[in-house]
Amino acid sequence: xxxxxxxxxxxxxxxxxxxxxxxxxxxxxxxxxxxxxxxxxxxxxxxxxxxxxxxxxxxxxxxxxxxxxxxxxxxxxxxxxxxxxxxxxxxxxxxxxxxxxxxxxxxxxxxx
Amino acid sequence: xxxxxxxxxxxxxxxxxxxxxxxxxxxxxxxxxxxxxxxxxxxxxxxxxxxxxxxxxxxxxxxxxxxxxxxxxxxxxxxxxxxxxxxxxxxxxxxxxxxxxxxxxxxxxxxxxxxxxxxxxxxxxxxxxxxxxxxxxxxxxxxxxxxxxxxxxxxxxxxxxxxxxxxxxxxxxxxxxxxxxxxxxxxxxxxxxxxxxxxxxxxxxxxx
Amino acid sequence: xxxxxxxxxxxxxxxxxxxxxxxxxxxxxxxxxxxxxxxxxxxxxxxxxxxxxxxxxxxxxxxxxxxxxxxxxxxxxxxxxxxxxxxxxxxxxxxxxxxxxxxxxxxxxxxxxxxxx
Numbered sequence: 001x002x003x004x005x006x007x008x009x010x011x012x013x014x015x016x017x018x019x020x021x022x023x024x025x026x027x028x029x030x031x032x033x034x035x036x037x038x039x040x041x042x043x044x045x046x047x048x049x050x051x052x053x054x055x056x057x058x059x060x061x062x063x064x065x066x067x068x069x070x071x072x073x074x075x076x077x078x079x080x081x082x083x084x085x086x087x088x089x090x091x092x093x094x095x096x097x098x099x100x101x102x103x104x105x106x107x108x109x110x111x112x
Numbered sequence: 113x114x115x116x117x118x119x120x121x122x123x124x125x126x127x128x129x130x131x132x133x134x135x136x137x138x139x140x141x142x143x144x145x146x147x148x149x150x151x152x153x154x155x156x157x158x159x160x161x162x163x164x165x166x167x168x169x170x171x172x173x174x175x176x177x178x179x180x181x182x183x184x185x186x187x188x189x190x191x192x193x194x195x196x197x198x199x200x201x202x203x204x205x206x207x208x209x210x211x212x213x214x215x216x217x218x219x220x221x222x223x224x225x226x227x228x229x230x231x232x233x234x235x236x237x238x239x240x241x242x243x244x245x246x247x248x249x250x251x252x253x254x255x256x257x258x259x260x261x262x263x264x265x266x267x268x269x270x271x272x273x274x275x276x277x278x279x280x281x282x283x284x285x286x287x288x289x290x291x292x293x294x295x296x297x298x299x300x301x302x303x304x305x306x307x308x309x310x311x312x313x314x315x316x317x318x319x320x
Numbered sequence: 321x322x323x324x325x326x327x328x329x330x331x332x333x334x335x336x337x338x339x340x341x342x343x344x345x346x347x348x349x350x351x352x353x354x355x356x357x358x359x360x361x362x363x364x365x366x367x368x369x370x371x372x373x374x375x376x377x378x379x380x381x382x383x384x385x386x387x388x389x390x391x392x393x394x395x396x397x398x399x400x401x402x403x404x405x406x407x408x409x410x411x412x413x414x415x416x417x418x419x420x421x422x423x424x425x426x427x428x429x430x431x432x433x434x435x436x437x
Contacts, residue, residue, distance in 0.1 A: 004326050011333035015374075018340035022347040022366070029350050037356050037413050041363045044405050045347065048367045051394070052343055055378045059336055062382055067390045068155055074397040078405035085408040154390050205369045209342065212361055216349035224358060226414075247403040250346075250364040253357060254403070255410045267357045267410065 009060075016056050023049050040081035047077030141180070145171045186235050186297050193294035200290050201245060204283070208251035215269060225271030226255060229284045231262045233292050233300050239264075241295055242288045252284070332380030339373030346370060356413040360406050367402045371395060 026049065030042045051073050054066045145168065152167030153159060215222060231242060239257060243264055246252045256265040268280045292304040342365060349362025375391045382388075 004330060008329055008333045011330070011337050015333070015337040015340035018337070018344045022340070022344040025344075025347045025351055029347070035356065035413075037409050038359060040409050041356070041360050041406070042350065044402065045350065045363050045366050048371055048398070048402075049343060049347075051398070052340065052366070052370065052374045055374045056336060056340070059332065059378045059381045064157060064382060064384070064387045064390070067157060067387065067394070070394050071155065071390060071397070074394045074401065077398075078401040081405045082408050085405070085412045151393070154386075154393050157386055157390055159386060202372070205372075209345075209365050209369050212349060212365065213345050216345075216352050216362060243407070244400065244403045247406055248364065248368050248399050250361055250369065253360045253364070253410050254407050255357075255414050267361070269358060269361055 012056060012060055016053070019049060019053050019056060023053075036084055040084040043081045043084070044078060047073050051077075139179070140172065140175055144180075145175060148174065186237055186300070187295055188297055190294055193290070197245070197290040197294040200286070201248065204249045204251075204287075208249050212250045212269065222270040223272055225268050225277065226265055227268055227271075227277060227280065228263050228265050229281050231264060231288050232285075232304050232306065233288065233296065234262055234303075235296075235300060238288075238292050238296055238300055242284075242291045245287050245291050246284055249287075252280070328380050328383070332377045334377070335373050335380060336377030339370045339375075339377060342366065342370035342373060357410055360410055364402070364406065367406075368399055371398050 023046070026042055026046055030039050030046075033039060051070045054070050054073075058064060058066050148171035149164065149167035152170060153163050156163045231239065233239065233242070236259065239259065239262055243254050243257055246264065246266065247254045251269060253267045254264055255267055257263070258265075264284065266280065266284060268277065271277055271280075289304045292300050296304070346362050346365030346367075349365065350359050353359050353362055372395055375395050379388050379391045
């Protein structure tokens with residue numbers, strides 16, 4: 001292995017590590033919440049990070065094997081969070097804007 | 113006896129670049145079929161004649177099984193406009209990403225606001241395309257779109273200074289103009305070439 | 321010739337690294353910003369800018385016509401579907417009262433909602 005290839009490998013490894021750190025921080029955001037909508041956004045970003053990770057893997061191996069999977073994730077990654085957003089919106093409809101602002105994790109309680 | 117095959121340049125009722133056939137007047141949209149075939153070939157990720165032919169067959173079957181309403185969407189492609197739009201969006205993404213990063217890392221105190229920006233174009237497709245383009249930039253997130261008044265409501269992160277708000281409004285109008293120049297019909301482009309609406313309209317209220 | 325290919329390879333790796341850093345910055349923004357709407361600003365960053373940079377890096381390293389087209393299609397659909405989800409989340413955050421209205425400097429949508437209904 002020549003020296004430039006080693007530089008490339010080092011750069012790609014750094015990129016993978018950054019993506020992994022981002023994923024870990026995102027898991028912390030999903031864990032903390034505070035509302036279901038935060039988790040919905042995090043789910044979107046999670047799909048984007050999975051696509052980025054698969055892209056890094058194909059750049060390592062120079063192999064387009066995972067491209068269809070990335071394509072399908074880009075197609076369908078948004079459906080989960082759309083479901084959550086619609087679900088919460090339907091369940092919380094009786095609220096009026098005059099109510100006091102909600103506190104953490106009250107999105108998981110039943111209809112008001 | 114009616115013709116079995118009819119093309120759009122002979123029949124003005126049909127949308128452009130489409131043809132109808134058969135006794136039940138099924139309408140096939142030619143660009144839609146080509147687009148579906150391209151996606152099919154890309155999903156198989158090899159360009160062979162077998163893939164192209166099966167893609168054509170599958171897309172024709174899909175178009176016949178799930179027919180779309182016969183409307184002219186008003187989608188025209190202008191290549192140079194698309195290049196301009198992509199370039200501006202990339203530049204805009206970069207600058208707004210820098211702005212949002214500065215906001216998060218250094219924790220500048222900021223007050224957010226929701227502003228209404230009335231658009232000049234009236235067609236649904238242009239409204240949707242502008243909304244998608246605006247919300248792809250990190251600084252803008254669309255909360256609500258009013259179809260009746262063609263107004264988009266944008267959440268702006270740092271709204272302390274009035275010039276920032278003006279800049280956000282002008283940015284939305286710029287994106288709208290570029291989007292319509294990339295995808296719009298001729299009269300939409302003429303409408304967008306006019307100056308933006310006056311300030312009392314820009315306050316988010318519909319015209320009296 | 322091989323030198324140029326090597327340069328293109330390294331440029332692809334650098335682009336991938338920049339894209340990954342952009343993703344990380346966006347996620348840090350998601351951790352630090354205070355409410356749902358602000359977080360969705362930060363969430364757009366890994367979804368569009370980071371994604372485009374990463375895919376461009378991969379395209380520079382693979383350099384095939386078919387791979388290039390597939391990567392362009394991935395970026396296109398990511399940019400087409402991302403706003404759908406973020407708009408729905410923002411809209412239902414606004415409608416269900418998860419936005420603290422006293423925090424907003426002013427709010428032109430609220431006037432219209434109360435006027436129109």
